[in-house]
Amino acid sequence: MRAYKLNIDSDFDQICNFIAPHKSGAKIMRKKANLNFILIKDIKAVAVNILKQDALSIGAELVSSHGAIFGGEKLENALLIINDKQAQILAKKELSQDFGLKKLAYFLSNSFQKPKKCEIMAVLNFNNDSFNPASRVGADEAVLRMESLIDLGVDYIDIGMVSSRPGSEYIGAKAEFERVKPVVDLIYTNKLYEKVEFSLDSFDPFCLEYALNHGFGFVNDISADTNLAFLAGKYGAKYCLMHKNGDTKTMQINVKNSDILEIISEFFTQKLEKIKESKAKQIYLDVGIGFGKTARDNMALIKHLEHFLFFGYPLLVGASRKSMIDYYNPSSVDERLAGSLYLHQKAIENGASIIRTHDPKEHIQMLNLHNAYKDLEIV
Numbered sequence: 450m451r452a453y454k455l456n457i458d459s460d461f462d463q464i465c466n467f468i469a470p471h472k473s474g475a476k477i478m479r480k481k482a483n484l485n486f487i488l489i490k491d492i493k494a495v496a497v498n499i500l501k502q503d504a505l506s507i508g509a510e511l512v513s514s515h516g517a518i519f520g521g522e523k524l525e526n527a528l529l530i531i532n533d534k535q536a537q538i539l540a541k542k543e544l545s546q547d548f549g550l551k552k553l554a555y556f557l558s559n560s561f562q563k564p565k566k567c568e569i570m571a572v573l574n575f576n577n578d579s580f581n582p583a584s585r586v587g588a589d590e591a592v593l594r595m596e597s598l599i600d601l602g603v604d605y606i607d608i609g610m611v612s613s614r615p616g617s618e619y620i621g622a623k624a625e626f627e628r629v630k631p632v633v634d635l636i637y638t639n640k641l642y643e644k645v646e647f648s649l650d651s652f653d654p655f656c657l658e659y660a661l662n663h664g665f666g667f668v669n670d671i672s673a674d675t676n677l678a679f680l681a682g683k684y685g686a687k688y689c690l691m692h693k694n695g696d697t698k699t700m701q702i703n704v705k706n707s708d709i710l711e712i713i714s715e716f717f718t719q720k721l722e723k724i725k726e727s728k729a730k731q732i733y734l735d736v737g738i739g740f741g742k743t744a745r746d747n748m749a750l751i752k753h754l755e756h757f758l759f760f761g762y763p764l765l766v767g768a769s770r771k772s773m774i775d776y777y778n779p780s781s782v783d784e785r786l787a788g789s790l791y792l793h794q795k796a797i798e799n800g801a802s803i804i805r806t807h808d809p810k811e812h813i814q815m816l817n818l819h820n821a822y823k824d825l826e827i828v
């Protein structure tokens with residue numbers, strides 16, 4: 450007999466392929482193999498005691514303060530340590546409880562399913578003031594650059610015409626369209642949209658509709674204008690809803706000493722209620738790395754990205770060469786490739802479906818190695 454300690458992140462299905470258990474048994478055990486940490490804030494002490502007993506009765510654990518067991522009016526924080534199977538059982542138990550535990554039951558009933566595959570969205574900017582000069586391209590070299598990205602194997606090409614960097618000012622819809630039209634026409638004339646999916650990074654309806662009429666299939670909206678989701682739905686296109694604090698011009702951080710996960714959760718909840726009937730081909734959620742958030746907030750969003758799988762929509766992450774890297778390791782934009790790769794790998798591990806990057810070649814290499822590591826068979 451030989452025993453080996455495997456990495457806790459090993460793919461359960463790959464291990465089962467090696468062991469060959471009965472399919473029904475593997476299905477049951479898969480739910481027991483994934484351990485979850487559920488942080489619960491501002492829970493009543495009486496609810497802590499109910500939840501603790503219910504959790505222990507099914508083999509889960511609840512970490513709480515010592516004082517919570519004595520009751521009282523003070524709101525407590527707690528950590529629920531639970532696997533997927535236990536979460537399903539506990540959710541049913543808490544549906545019959547009061548003191549806010551019904552809300553927890555609905556939260557636990559979600560699958561938080563991570564995607565099997567992550568896609569790469571390459572960035573091409575046709576303006577001269579984007580924060581990363583290396584992503585800028587002129588119309589005269591547009592087709593050549595796009596074909597090289599297609600040959601590289603990217604899944605999307607995101608076209609930008611105006612900058613959203615801190616300090617930038619919107620040039621106006623008319624000026625934006627004057628930039629959009631010739632590039633979109635090149636894509637349409639050369640039928641490049643048949644080879645890769647094109648996205649327009651814009652919040653102007655006229656520019657977006659022109660692009661959607663000419664082969665584009667993705668609306669990348671940083672304004673969170675819910676009307677644009679319905680525009681995407683009109684053309685059967687995909688739509689990405691992004692969160693930001695403050696306006697693009699100042700990118701002022703206007704949230705202090707707050708719970709960033711809660712802020713963005715409430716934002717998505719409100720916006721999704723408005724766009725769920727939009728008929729967009731697919732809705733993506735983007736937590737908006739760098740858009741009016743502190744470096745710590747940005748890091749927390751990547752580390753706890755899995756939380757947002759609660760909504761049941763795929764997640765897009767774009768931390769490419771952003772200033773949070775400079776905060777933790779002083780560096781200019783052209784020195785932030787390693788930081789971008791690290792942040793995006795973590796985002797993939799934590800549930801991202803699309804990575805938006807200025808460096809698609811390096812990210813495809815990283816993703817290929819990540820997939821090989823994840824899918825490694827037991828030897």
